[in-house]
Amino acid sequence: MGKQFTDIDAARQAFIEQQPLFFVGTAAADGRVNVSPKGLDTLRVLGPNQVVWLNLTGSGNETAAHLRELNRITLMFCAFEGKPNIMRLYGTAAVLHPRDAGWDELIGLFPDLPGARQLVVVDVDLVTTACGFAVPLLDYQGERQELNRSMEKKGPDGVRDYWQQRNQLSLDGRPTGI
Template identity: 35%
Template sequence: MGAFYETIPENIQEWILKQKILWVATAPLSAEGHINVSPKGGESFGILDDKTFWYHELTGSGIETISHLRENGRVTVMFNAFEGSPRIVRLWGHGRILERESPEFNAFVEEHNVKTIPATRSIIIVDVHQVGSSCGYSVPFYEFQKFRSTLDQVFEKKQKNYEEGKSEETMDRYWAYKNAWSIDGLPGMKRGVECGEKEKVEPIVKMVGPNAPSSPFGSGYSRSRPGVQVASSYAWLLLCVLLAFVVGRASAGHEFELIQRLKMMAGV
């Protein structure tokens, strides 16, 4: 039977700190937006008090959690037991983002002795307003082996390349390319957005097909090539309208001359 609390009970705090994996769920405000669930593995998370949870957020190809938190703050963190007694715990709350190397981030890392790595992207702090504990009878048993090291290796190599003189290997450029915008066109990493504007880094398009967002980089974002195509399309549309008008109204003896002038005006 499920139980709910306004704070994190001590026995649940102790259990949480023994876990090896957690899930973070967020969503945009738009009804057309995409709900996100991200698995997080590692030992770098903790509980500041009975209403405050935090975790060390690492760089990846997506930026949904940060984008959603920046827009509305809503977040659910979930843990479940893979060994011992069955249990599922959810923390509902509002999240705050401490971006890497910001004054707030630096102060938190120093105060709580957080070991950062090249892949470090932010610290997420969750102000918890409700805790739910329920059975996990349908969750299977799994035996933990070890944490993966691939992510660490990838970004350690990127940092080494940068230190050896490859200026394009900065984390800011990576964030500009992959972490500046969510799949729904919400802004993500501030440093990524700023770097993209400053260094002209064109972000990656993530979703494809007819159901992909029409503005993957925010409604105010413009890209050089599509912009040219849009301008050209408007020119052609204007030309077609004017030509239709001319055909209907102009005399037969002056049609050709007027059409040529309209083409010149439209730059075609």
């Protein structure tokens, strides 16, 4: 039976921090729903009702486009080892770019990862947990380094060019704010 909570307590924070992978779900009022896997060391719990994640450069930028139009968001964490559990954080989010106020104070919470594109600050209004009995057991082998190597190879100017060429619009043609 699923449970509902109003905040991220210490036990829920510990669960979040143990997960090497989480999923982000967003949608605009119409068009495609986007669900993206997120890894590396890119999420921090800021308090009982707020998290931030470092959004790295990728092939698309759907989350940013959706949040510009409709700022609702869901983050999902699954236990792929140990005790079964699924946790979802529901709330609203704001996207920060390197040019925005607040970026400098939050970016220091993360390792210096190449291709850092945006910070997404999530105000959490509901936390749910579910059994996770059907989530498979998987062995975590480590982080993939292909994204970091690709962004390092491009260099800062190449990353900015990539943003201009590939990250300006969503699949549905919505602006991303990059």
